[in-house]
Amino acid sequence: MYEISLKNNKKFSCDDQTTILQAAKNNGVYLEHSCLSARCRSCVVKVLQGKTVNMQDELVLSEAEIRENYTLSCNAKPVSDLVLDIEGLEGITLYEKRIFPSKIDQITKLTNDIIKLTLRFPPSANFKFNSGQYVNLIKGNIKRSYSIANRAVHNSKLSFFIKNYENGEMSKFWFEDAKENDLIRVEGPLGGFFYRESEHKNIVFLATGTGVAPVKAIIEEINCSPEDFSTKTLFVIVGARYEKDLFWEPEIRSNIRLKYVPVLSRPDENWNGAKGYVQDVLLEQNIDLSKTQVYACGSNDMIESARRLLIEKKLPENQFYSDAFVCSN
């Protein structure tokens, strides 16, 4: 057994067969993460003292980061005691991951290549989650991750925005074979993409494609306690290629200040709105990034570009939260 110490003096033990992230969880300590498969970088952490080895080959850290002792806590196991440059998150109730049966309630076409899927649970299910989290949906022997597109209401139906990936195994099921009442197993809840209370004045959501799903869930949650957000300004910046790909916009209670900006990367000549990429459009808002929290969800390219750019422009590093829709195959 090795001892792992965090910046806030929290300590937990971990054996040499368990990842740092899993050991933290086993000991009731929450560390940032998302994909759990060494692809999205959400769990990156600097090792200040001690040594780790990787469970599987790791391809997302740069050579410089590896030299500076950064590692992915979802993929690294200790080979000595460790001191990590990270604090565990406190004050949030996280629900245990389990597998629940569910049935397809409805499938609705939203755009040429995006559907809305609704699942319902049997009355005995007791599925709980935090608004913004994702689950794995299991059909036969295929399992893929999808973000829940509604706020957390006990045992309510779950909705998802699902994209059709070319030659995708699960996409084929959703877009060609799936029908009402089909049985789907739901594994979750998973991930750390949920709202964190803070003093920051601006709350920014950046989303591309079906990445609007958890943003919608968090905004529905915010709508339930508008008084907590009366001094804040929300920015929702949603990116798509063409206007026909935009399928959702935020609805907000009137006393919350919200700026919604749809952005197209390949607009036609009739488009009068913002053009380009969501992170550049955020900079055009001229807000003080040092007083801002950013939640980014969608393609990994967007998330990595946004993270680099915004941190360079003075966004505090620990105020960038993301859920990268990396390939979950």
Ligand SMILES: Cc1cc2nc3c(=O)[nH]c(=O)nc-3n(C[C@H](O)[C@H](O)[C@H](O)COP(=O)(O)OP(=O)(O)OC[C@H]3O[C@@H](n4cnc5c(N)ncnc54)[C@H](O)[C@@H]3O)c2cc1C
């Ligand atoms: C945390 C998380 C949350 C997610 N939430 C959603 C969501 O809400 N809605 C949604 O539509 N998808 C979401 N995804 C992506 C989803 O899990 C699947 O990867 C996607 O649906 C493709 O599965 P598939 O079986 O159709 O394709 P596969 O059979 O897995 O792959 C087919 C082809 O598509 C490519 N591909 C697969 N997935 C991606 C990807 N994400 N980006 C780029 N290329 C890809 C593969 O490289 C391959 O060439 C999420 C992924 C993660 C990790």
Ligand code: FES
């Ligand atoms: S890389 Fe570790 S959670 Fe995604």
